[in-house]
Amino acid sequence: MGDRPLDDAELIERATEGDLHAYEGLVGSYQGIAHRTAFLLTGSSADAEDATQEAFVKAFYALPRFRPGAPFRPWLLKIVANEAISRRRAAGCTERLNLRLTEVRPSGDAVPSPEAAALKDEDRRELLAAVGRLGERDRLAITCRFWLELSEAETAEVLGCAPGTVKSRLSRALSRLRAAMPAGLVDSPTATGGDPG
Amino acid sequence: MNKRPRPHPSHLERELTDLGTAIRVPPAPDLVAGIRTRIESQTGRRRLTPAPRLAFVAAALLIAVLGGVVLFSTSAREAVAGWLGIRGIDIVEDAPTPNHANTRLSLGRRSSLSGARKLASFDIAVPAAPGLGRPDEVYVAETAYGGRSVSLVYRAGPSLPAAAGTRVGLLITQFEAGVEDDLIQKVKTAGVEVEPVRIGASPAYWISGNPHYVFLLDPGGGVIEDRTRLAGDTLLWESGRVSLRLESGLGKGRALPIARSMRAP
Numbered sequence: 235m236g237d238r239p240l241d242d243a244e245l246i247e248r249a250t251e252g253d254l255h256a257y258e259g260l261v262g263s264y265q266g267i268a269h270r271t272a273f274l275l276t277g278s279s280a281d282a283e284d285a286t287q288e289a290f291v292k293a294f295y296a297l298p299r300f301r302p303g304a305p306f307r308p309w310l311l312k313i314v315a316n317e318a319i320s321r322r323r324a325a326g327c328t329e330r331l332n333l334r335l336t337e338v339r340p341s342g343d344a345v346p347s348p349e350a351a352a353l354k355d356e357d358r359r360e361l362l363a364a365v366g367r368l369g370e371r372d373r374l375a376i377t378c379r380f381w382l383e384l385s386e387a388e389t390a391e392v393l394g395c396a397p398g399t400v401k402s403r404l405s406r407a408l409s410r411l412r413a414a415m416p417a418g419l420v421d422s423p424t425a426t427g428g429d430p431g
Numbered sequence: 432m433n434k435r436p437r438p439h440p441s442h443l444e445r446e447l448t449d450l451g452t453a454i455r456v457p458p459a460p461d462l463v464a465g466i467r468t469r470i471e472s473q474t475g476r477r478r479l480t481p482a483p484r485l486a487f488v489a490a491a492l493l494i495a496v497l498g499g500v501v502l503f504s505t506s507a508r509e510a511v512a513g514w515l516g517i518r519g520i521d522i523v524e525d526a527p528t529p530n531h532a533n534t535r536l537s538l539g540r541r542s543s544l545s546g547a548r549k550l551a552s553f554d555i556a557v558p559a560a561p562g563l564g565r566p567d568e569v570y571v572a573e574t575a576y577g578g579r580s581v582s583l584v585y586r587a588g589p590s591l592p593a594a595a596g597t598r599v600g601l602l603i604t605q606f607e608a609g610v611e612d613d614l615i616q617k618v619k620t621a622g623v624e625v626e627p628v629r630i631g632a633s634p635a636y637w638i639s640g641n642p643h644y645v646f647l648l649d650p651g652g653g654v655i656e657d658r659t660r661l662a663g664d665t666l667l668w669e670s671g672r673v674s675l676r677l678e679s680g681l682g683k684g685r686a687l688p689i690a691r692s693m694r695a696p
Contacts (some may be wrong), residue, residue, distance in 0.1 A: 265461070287462050290462065291466060295473075302443065415443075
């Protein structure tokens with residue numbers, strides 16, 4: 235604790251009073267995850283940038299409604315997610331998200347062979363496509379929990395629902411993914427994930 | 432042989448986490464300066480903190496009390512909007528040009544009054560004003576923050592002029608705004624007037640003039656665009672935990688009595 239000059243609570247308090255310098259501190263700390271969230275939900279660099287910027291502007295004006303002592307990150311990410319989703323809706327995007335995977339690295343400590351790496355890559359593509367076919371709210375839950383690695387409580391806040399609802403939504407989404415995936419990927423832990431770690 | 436997939440949540444969850452690290456995300460741009468500029472260019476048009484807002488509240492209240500029907504200046508309007516305290520209602524100026532062409536209303540799923548009463552988490556109020564009768568159509572929609580909104584539609588007819596290029600004569604939308612700090616946000620453009628009125632003990636707005644956007648602002652402050660409503664004259668108020676919005680081409684003189692006749696079972 236206390237290794238930063240001002241913690242979030244202090245920055246939030248000052249920013250709520252209109253201190254833009256304090257708000258810049260918050261933007262600096264959270265713009266990375268905010269942009270990542272927006273990108274994962276829009277699949278577009280331009281939309282992600284616009285949504286992130288817009289969300290921070292809206293969050294600034296919404297600060298008087300922020301509950302003091304509450305965690306800032308999920309509160310902000312909820313605004314970001316809404317902004318990203320409504321941007322996509324407004325643009326009439328009905329096609330699947332255009333998310334891509336990083337290139338397979340042919341050499342690496344944890345990759346036993348190029349074939350295994352290629353197989354892994356194929357599995358990932360399948361899984362990514364399956365997530366892309368999920369409904370908006372399910373995809374948001376998956377994004378929060380697994381791609382942003384938020385806690386269940388944080389995910390609940392972003393989704394605007396109770397933690398129990400997150401659990402059931404995730405479990406439903408996972409079932410759908412499982413049903414949509416080749417059984418080998420989801421059923422057999424040794425089929426693709428054999429690296430000893 | 433029936434080979435049902437056995438649940439291996441931990442494995443699938445691991446795969447998902449793993450996938451997250453493999454998605455190509457462009458580097459985050461540095462937005463600090465841009466955001467500051469945006470805020471600076473807007474500051475002054477909006478009230479930022481509760482304290483100054485309170486000062487404006489007093490001033491606005493005074494104007495409202497003394498002036499009766501008052502056409503507020505921009506800043507006073509903003510202050511009134513910030514203050515009036517209809518939980519969940521905010522009015523903001525200086526937004527993108529509204530889309531006037533939206534004449535197709537998508538109000539949610541068609542339901543019935545009794546069906547909607549089962550779905551809604553609040554008591555749906557219906558106007559008891561003479562001559563209106565029961566709504567012709569009832570719709571239930573999911574709000575972005577997880578609640579439901581209910582829309583009562585009265586078709587245009589001899590005594591109900593059609594509003595804003597639709598065949599709807601009267602649209603009353605209600606939704607729970609009491610859970611947290613939900614907001615309706617109406618973004619005005621030039622030519623929109625806001626007049627404070629009262630519905631029973633509740634403060635209300637009569638918003639008239641050019642079409643304006645309607646926004647829902649969820650409890651976290653995130654804005655969800657809502658372009659699906661009529662964009663004519665609007666009356667906004669709250670009743671208990673429910674915010675209500677009445678849109679029509681009826682004019683204030685007829686809209687107010689309808690709003691005042693709203694009764695929940």
